[in-house]
Amino acid sequence: MTLDRDAIKVAIRAQVIKLANALGMDASEIGDDDIIPATGFLDSTAILELVVWYEQTYELPLRQDEINIDNLGSINAMTEFLLARKAAATARTA
Amino acid sequence: MPHPLHVPRVNNNDDQVTIVEVAVKEGDFVKRGQIVGAVETDKAVLEVEAERDGYVLKILGRLKEQAAVGSVLLWLGEKADDKVPTEVGGARAPVASQARGRPTAGARARLKELGLRAEEIPAAGERLTEKDIEAWLANQERSVAKTQDVAPPAEQRERAPDVAGEFQDLSPEEHGMMTTVLWHRDQAAAGYIEIEYDPRPWEDHAKRYADANRLLMSPLMPLMAFRLVEIAASTPRINCAIVDKRRYQYGPVNLGFTVQAGQMLYLTVVRGASQLDATRFIETMGDIQRRAMAHKLAPNEMSGATIAFTSMARWNVSRHVPILPPQTGLIVAHSAPRGSGKAVLGASYDHRLLSGFEVVQVLQALAQPPKPSSGEKA
DSSP states (O other), X not given: OOOOHHHHHHHHHHHHHHHHHHTTOOOTTOOTTSOHXXXXXXXXXXXXXXXXXXXXXXXXXXXXXXXXXXHHSSHHHHHHHHHXXXXXXXXXXX | OEEEEEOOOSXXXXXXXXXXXXXXXXXXXEOTTOEEEEEEOSSOEEEEEOSSOEEEEEEOOOTTOEEETTSEEEEXXXXXXXXXXXXXXXXXXXXXXXXXXXXXXXXXXXXXXXXXXXXXXXXXXXXXXXXXXXXXXXXXXXXXXXXXXXXXXXXXXXXXXSSSOOOOOOOHHHHHHHHHHHHHHHTOOEEEXXXXXXXXXXXXXXXHHHXXXXXXXXXXXXXXXXXXXXXXXXXXXXXXXXXXXXXXEOSSXXXXXXEEETTEXXXXXXXXXXXXXXXXXXXXXXXXXXXXXXXXXXXXXXXXXXXXXXXXXXXXXXXXXXXXOTTOSXXXXXXXXXXXXXXXXXXXXXXXXXXXXXXXXXXXXXXXXXXXXXXXXX
């Protein structure tokens, strides 16, 4: 899987919009730095679904203490956390 | 291992049925639910379904013949070469023959008294006699008694709909749901009570907690579930079940919590919940919820609930009467209709165990967030 920053953002945004749609919400205007829980587009269960999708899509198992607002609170935060974790993993195996 | 498929009962009044179709032959492999034949009385025709997958080892019922309800129609085996038990397998269904001559006057009176027809009863001689009728009745009683011993009551089996379709096996989760619902219906004496409460104190408490712990998801439901755990720990009577007509007092508080994962509804379980503080409880519940969403739960995370909590607030329902999980005495349901400014706590409870007053006390305690000293960071 190619870890392109822009492609990751597009994919996360699409997933947020899809999950919001299921709740009857239109999240198409969500900004990359918007705090996802604060937007009201997703409830707790939908955010949990977003996290599970994120783990499975990017093969990134998370510890419970990593699931916080600082690491995963926005599209940008999720993107940067993913890139950082993958870079660290690559460095360890190099 | 061979399994018998018995001649089903069509209605309460007929202990004999006529085999009008045999749709399989020996050696065939049949699927559970597949129609293997049909029987009829003068009132109805009933298709006979295989109760399990298997090979047809031996067919004892014969087309157009009468057979006693509960007798063996055919034998199914898990393997094609399973042996049919000889002591019972060879015994054909009792088949009635017809009386050959006119009934005697005494027999006619007896038939009228019993509401029977002469054609139903075999005669030993040229004419049907009262003795023949009494012998036949005695045989029927033995037949019915045997049926009750060896065959599941046919009346409890549901007929396939008269609409084209096919049987499909339930998934383990669907089977679990069926077990839960049937336990609620058949084992518990379920009552339901609900109260309305002001949701703002809980919402404020959850927000403070989330801000203090930098949480991504609102901890409102986990915190309310944890409050129920605290109440159960301090009020052991609600952490019980009635088992075999006796109170079974649970030691640990194992909190059951429903998780909707796509089309699947799991009752996840945090074991030993009262041994955890709020932070650890929320982490544990979050971890289990995440694995439920990914359909990767361990068996012990889906069993052993001693008390339960569920919420349908995300679906904006105003009332939610929950089903008691097997061997629990109480499940609390949370609802919060959007825009109403109110929330509802409802409880299904086993009335053999708890009174309505006790349940109301639980709900009233749960409607209030804990005091800040209860071990949370907020």
